[in-house]
Amino acid sequence: MIEVPVLVVGGGPVGLALACELGLRGTGCILAEQRPGINEHPRANVVASRTMEHFHRWGIADRVARAGLPLDYPVDIVFTTRLARREIFRFSFPSYEDCRSPSAAKLSQLPDLLQSRYFKTSVAQSDLEPVLLDFARSFDAVDVRFGWRLDDFTQDDDGVTARLTQSVTEESLLVRCRYLVACDGGRSEVRARLGVSLDGEADLGQFVGVHFRSPDFMRRHALGRATLYWAMNRESPGVFIAINGRDTFTFQRSVAPGESVSSIRPLAAIQAAFDEPIECEILSVQPWKAHQLVAERLRIGRVFIAGDAAHLFVPTGGFGMNTGIGDAVDLGWKLAAVIDGWGGAALLDSYHAERHPVAVRNTTEAADNYRKIRPAFARAQDAEAPDPLGASARSEIARGIAEGAKHFAATGIHLGYRYESSPVCIPDGTPSPPDDPQVYVPTSRPGSRAPHVMLDDGRSILDLFGAGFTLIRTGEGDADRDEALFVNAGRELGIPVSFQALGDAQVARLYERRFVLVRPDGHVAWRGDQPPVDVAALLRRVAGHDEAGATPPNPETAL
Structure with missing residues (x-):
């Protein structure tokens, strides 16, 4: 054993x-x-x-x-009827390289880059x-x-x-x-x-994922480089995903109601969505289902x-x-x-x-994203019709896609989740900020991700967080006294605590309180404008040692 x-x-x-x-x-x-x-x-x-x-x-x-994908590869998302036919709509997002050193123009175009050093890494x-x-x-x-x-x-x-x-x-x-x-x-x-x-809803959709290699792919359309190429048609609807930025891709073919997975021929499905008889080497095929x-x-x-x-x-x-x-x-x-x-x-x-x-x-x-993009596929047949019906359908599809931008730029989802009911985060009675899937609102409210701020030395404040708890102290005051208060209490309890005193005005504004205790995972455990009366009791609480009457046990964890 x-x-x-x-x-x-x-x-x-x-x-x-x-x-x-x-x-x-x-x-x-x-x-x-x-x-x-x-x-x-x-x-x-x-x-x-x-x-x-x-x-x-x-x-x-x-x-x-x-x-x-190559670091300079644009994170574009293109919607077409078929790849060799009409482009309907496009989202354009900066490459990984641009996100790492964003220009003023890029920051203006995508303010999400002020909230993290990263955006979408393909x-x-x-x-x-x-x-x-x-x-x-x-x-x-x-x-x-x-x-x-x-x-x-x-x-x-x-x-x-x-x-x-x-x-x-x-x-x-x-x-x-x-x-x-x-x-x-x-x-x-x-x-x-x-x-x-x-709990939830099963079998929202069925798909066939086809992994393929095609040196022809990028040469046979005029759409340029993109991470996702959506094919919105009735014959072979789905989305192509760039894997290496050169010649390997996947095609996620949507299976229509009443259509069988076994009836889908991978090469034929790719060529129909492309509208060109491109050469492909099929590497693997995996059917899958979508659930909530x-x-x-x-x-x-x-x-x-x-x-x-x-x-x-x-x-x-x-x-x-x-x-x-x-x-x-x-x-x-x-x-x-x-x-x-x-x-x-x-x-x-x-x-x-x-x-x-x-x-x-x-x-x-x-x-919700899935349900909101389905109507666009419902108009797919009309999108390929002669004008004016075709033009009207494509315009309607484009409007619907634009209104669903949260699907493709969900910074609020990725950065804005918070641990409201956690027994090891100490609430301070302040209201929750809006939980918008697209727009992230930085806050040091307990349970939230501690906000990103670029410091004068070129580091993010996130780089200061240690393997244990980190106390961020903003503003003026006796830093040595405050450090000793928290670090010594942690040392006596065996709980690792480090200390960072920061005079940066932007840090003070975003962190909202003079004292912010950050957990090892970068979420805020506690905050206040004054140290607590009993620092040891605070540290015991956030490290999971129940204080009497403070943290009721979770009945779901019983053996």
Whole structure:
């Protein structure tokens, strides 16, 4: 039997991200994935701004960006009837390179770039996963095992005993861990064995994903470089996604009601959507369904659920993988804190309280995007009709797409989620800012992401946050006294606290209070204009050590 603090089941982007977060903190884990290696079929294709901020904190953001489309590749989204026919509408967003050093004109065009150093980074999941895998394997504390499936597990008051089996040799291995995390996808066997149901709406749509190579593709249309090319017609509707910016793409072919998946011929579907007999090499084909589903519970005893095992999305907006990596970051630092001894039980209780509402919010928004773009496809047949009917239909489609801009520029979704009901964030009684999917409102309100500010030395304030809690103090005052008050209290409790005194006027304006305590994941735990009367009690609370009457236990986490 092998003993390890954490067993991660599933080696997709969420399982790998969790292994990275744990490895970075020196927390031992085994990651078991039943597949023999990385899935080479591209699925998710956008790394959102908040996810890139996490990757920046890990030191791998540049590696991730370089794994995707060329850095100067424009993030354009083009709508056509068919690629070789008519363009209907276009969104134009700056390239990764432009986002990293935005001009005044770019900032005026896209003020979202004031809220983060990142916007939309185009990297296929199949290209992201090798970067995460290499990073996870760089830690001695992380043991990645592809080709190992989970056959059984039982849990008790002290831990989980799991049986893994090597898929080729049938070698069996018992693993004893303190916690098990299910990152085993939408058909999660762990979730099924726990008896956790999914709430929401299933089967919103059906698609066939075709991964192909075509040196002809970019030469045979006049649309220029874009990340997404939508084909809005009745014969072969769907969207082409650029994978390497040269010759590899996916085509996500929408399956119409009454149409069977087996009737769709990949090459014919691509050529019909293109309206040209282009040469293609089909690399892989994967049918899939779109859902709006969230697990009713994200924790049962010592077993946690994350990623697609916890929530299933319609991909309209690119929220699924990014929400899952958010799960991994939230859970990773909390598991590490508890295992290291400075985190209390309420810290693990807070995982469901924090991430479940985010999953409901994000799956709901993705489904809303999907429902709002469907009417455009309903007019697709008329869009190819002779004018004036065709012109009228295309104009109506263009108006509808423009009104749905939140689908393609969802900074509010990616940066504006907040942990309203968390037992380890201390509310201050202020009202919530608007939760707009497109517009992010920076705030230091407890539970929110601490705002990004560029400092005079060229760093973001986010770069100052440490592996533990970080106290940001703005304005004038005795910095040595304030530092000693918080850092010494943390040292006596064994809770890591660092201190940053900043006189920057923009920081003072955005952070709204003189004292802002930021968690290891970059969310605000507490704020105030004066230190609390009992700093130790504050730190115990935010680190998950229940104060009497302050943090009721979560009944959903009972064994």
